[in-house]
Amino acid sequence: ALKRGGERGYMPNPSLTGQQVVPYVWNSLGDNLDLGYRLANTGYPVVLCFVKNFYFDLAYSADPEEPGLYWGGFVDEKKPFFLMPYDVFRSTFWDDFGRPVDPEKAYANLERLKPEAKKNILGLQAELWSETLRKPEMVEYYLLPKLISFAERAWSPAPAWENLTGTEERIAGMMADWNRFSAKIAACEFPKLDVLNGGFIYRVPPPGAVIENGILKANTAYPGLQIRYTADGSEPGTTSPLYSGPVQVNGPVRLKAFTASGKESRTVTVMP
Template sequence: MKPVFLSMLLWVCCQQLHAQQACPVIPLPAQSSRANGEMILNDEVVIAAKDNSLRPLADYLSKELERRFNISHEDRARPSGKVTVITLERGKSGNNPDAYTLRMNKAGAMIAAAHPAGIFNGISTLLQLAETTVPTGTSRHVACWNITDAPRYAWRGFMLDESRFFFGKEKVKSILDWMAFYKLNRFHWHLTDAPGWRLEIKKYPLLTTVGGIGNHIDPKAPAAFYTQDDIREIVAYAKERFIEVVPEIDMPGHASAANRAYPAFDGGGTERYPSFTFNPGKEGTYQYLADILKETSTLFPAGMIHLGGDEVSFGNKAWDSDTGVISLMKAKGFVDRKQVEDYFFQRMADTVFSLRNKVMAWDEIATASLPANKTIVCWWRQEKPENLKMALDKGYSVVICPRLPFYFDFVQDSTHKIGRRWKVGEYNDLKSVYNFSVASIPAVSGHEKQVLGVQACLWSETISNPKRLDFLLFPRITAFAEAAWTQPASRNFDQYVERLKPQMELFEQARLYYYDYFAPSRHVETGKPTDQKSFID
């Protein structure tokens, strides 16, 4: 063969290899192709923001390069000479604020997007490409890629329960870092429930000093909570990572911690769930909770507050004998507790609306009559598709977060003994999380535009230390991120597993106590077995 022909054949083979190679990023980008060469990251890198509004993003990238790779950079206009230049610039206008393009060559990278959120997602992709390379001395040689990307869903959420176990500020920040790394953008913070109240409310200090005592494992654990300054710090940290923080103030059920602090508003409960509800028959209850919601709204600028609304029937039996509730039912013509529950919820929703916030709640509130344009329903009970259908038929926006497969307190391996199973053989392994598709839910058909997105939830009944949290969250957060971002037609579990391997190394480097999908015995299951009947979500 002639040398020219051999060169051409080699070039064609290389192009085919590049075309077949999957981009080593989670979640998988919408479109990607391997480009020629490698980009060098070292101390000579320059970050150039083409628009002053992008300076905060350049600063974020600079801090991440130093934190992750000990790489500093020169903050100046594009210089002459052979240095790597990372350029951030506004791209063409578009409807998807999360969309971005990334173009790489030996000289550097260009991240372009119409919105800052898109630029941030491009930065996350670039950081992940760099993280999955092997350092050479003080440099990293990052394979060049050309990527055009946008997510399937706008709402890519994660919920953390800190009432049942309190993790603290640094652990929450670490979770936010990982969320940003995998392009998750909604942090639903479950701050109040029966075991403990974790949010400082200055008008009612006993909520934390008394209501903050205990957790699901130890009812006498010292009071643990976030001050309002802590909250502001975490919200700002999340904002820098383009993550909105949505607080949950659970009502009218799951109120035991609050009722320990202020028993005047106790609506009673049952022997198993004492002091479980707020009292809907006392007018003072509504003002008390309105005061709490007003302080909450000043701390969280996301424009929405989650009011819970779930499992009230577990502990509202005492309403039948409460004189205030009896009078309310007679005055309103109510015939059952569910009508009282909906009345309570509609009143508290009105308070949230008056604070210029939308209301979020669990799917039990689908029976209430709320403004469709101000209400978001989290559908969690996969065995009750009728509640999802009711919410959609009423015009509510929905976030899909069914227990199967998106509750991470469920076990993830057939051999695990701690945590939940729905029934024999039904638990939330990596593959079921990865393969979930909203399109498989019949009720969604014809209502696709009302689906904001999906959310994973981690309840902490079986958690007694941060290691257990790591074990439940990693690596399932990666499978969920791809289910939230990548179109179903582009997903392939076997290919994803190959891209997961270098992520395990990152978990190891971060000293996470993760579940090793490839070597399950590496980290054994931690925690104390819990009676399945003790779970309340």
């Protein structure tokens, strides 16, 4: 579907349109963020498989203890949820490695999807490549709960925040929608994953924490998760002190997040 030429070294090849050629567009890095739209505008039926949003073998975060690749950035549960399929630029506020960008300036020269070409976007596809899979359990860890966010974006009507014109207003709408959705994941989907097919090995995100002036402050990615901590070097468990707000500590602290069923995250250690 591409041929050599153009300012970027390659361009859509119109001679193959109408020939049952369906590009699956994965490369959304750098100036290729508009590649799917360029092909759709040329007349190709396109499936969007953006690496920055839908490659589930990319690590959830930049933490060195988090398994997965990072050549295309990092993909957590928010990345598929935030994607606007018909205008990816307006929902891309961070670059490939999480640094903030101004979408109005950063992508000003990239090609937008023409209204008449929307019909050429056949759908979305997520991928899970196996280079870093060392055991079957890792498949479930990589997929869940990312797959829930992907299904929401692929199958649901466009959210109201897609139509908000101001960047700050749109980000606020996206985050408010995510807070509602993530609360449902913790309250409704995690309990299902605990029992369906004998239970899935899904990822419970570790808590975020910092010690400032001797005060431990922590939070969780999902409303409703419990944070348990220890200050004696032992591993946090379901009977360890429950974090309910900032607390004074005198040294290193270890923390874990727990679901209602007791499924736990990996341990996080923070230093004063």
